[in-house]
Amino acid sequence: MPKTLSSDDIQQFRETMRRVAENAFATRGAQGVTMRELAKELGCSAMTPYRYFRDKDEILAMVRAAAFNRFAARLEAVAKEAPATDRSAVSDAYVAFALDEPHAYRLMFDLTQQEGVYPELRAASQRAWSMLGAYFEQLVAAGILEGDPQLIGYAYWASLHGFTMLALANQLPLPQAQQAAGSNAPTREAVFAQIHRMLWRGAQPQRG
Numbered sequence: 001m002p003k004t005l006s007s008d009d010i011q012q013f014r015e016t017m018r019r020v021a022e023n024a025f026a027t028r029g030a031q032g033v034t035m036r037e038l039a040k041e042l043g044c045s046a047m048t049p050y051r052y053f054r055d056k057d058e059i060l061a062m063v064r065a066a067a068f069n070r071f072a073a074r075l076e077a078v079a080k081e082a083p084a085t086d087r088s089a090v091s092d093a094y095v096a097f098a099l100d101e102p103h104a105y106r107l108m109f110d111l112t113q114q115e116g117v118y119p120e121l122r123a124a125s126q127r128a129w130s131m132l133g134a135y136f137e138q139l140v141a142a143g144i145l146e147g148d149p150q151l152i153g154y155a156y157w158a159s160l161h162g163f164t165m166l167a168l169a170n171q172l173p174l175p176q177a178q179q180a181a182g183s184n185a186p187t188r189e190a191v192f193a194q195i196h197r198m199l200w201r202g203a204q205p206q207r208g
Helices: 007-028 035-042 056-081 089-100 102-110 119-141 149-168 175-181 188-203
Strands: none
Touching: 007 035, 007 056, 007 102, 035 056, 056 089, 056 102, 056 119, 089 102, 089 149, 089 188, 102 149, 119 149, 149 188
16 A cells, blocks of 8 residues: 655655756756656656656656746845846846756757646746836836836846857857956956846936
8 A cells, every 4th residue: 555645755765856857857858858757767666756757848847837936036035136227237147047048948948838837836937027027117116217118027027048159059158258268258247247238228218
């Protein structure tokens, strides 16, 4: 007779699965991962994961939800601590998360799922977008930026996402790599600083 699972048992197994599955999905793709393979990597029977998850898609949704929550938590903490006039804290935190957790970041944005089927994933992704929306609403209300906060937020995200994906693909050289190659191309830091200046300048109130 199967052991009755306590809430701690369930949480521990789900967290172990999350760590294993995040690496598997990120390195092999959603189509390249099976429940049997995940069970083998966990060192359990092929049927054990089905005691905790309906199928592979539910595991993927859990992994992505956890990533969105970690992402949102980092941005929320920075936005709460940084003064309203600090124009780099949130964008720095955005890029830092992606560079610190590239597997999680790619799974967040490279894949799509029907969020209506997975309430945890929907809530986590909405948490991240709500945080950015509230951030720009505050800046517009304070007169620091001008325009539609939602539109500004999407432009901000699109720009940072493009930069981040190039950085993760090593298409934007770090200073030491650039120097070793003898290249005069702009460094990652210089490109990021320029993007930041352009984004904020374009959304500043027009004077005169």
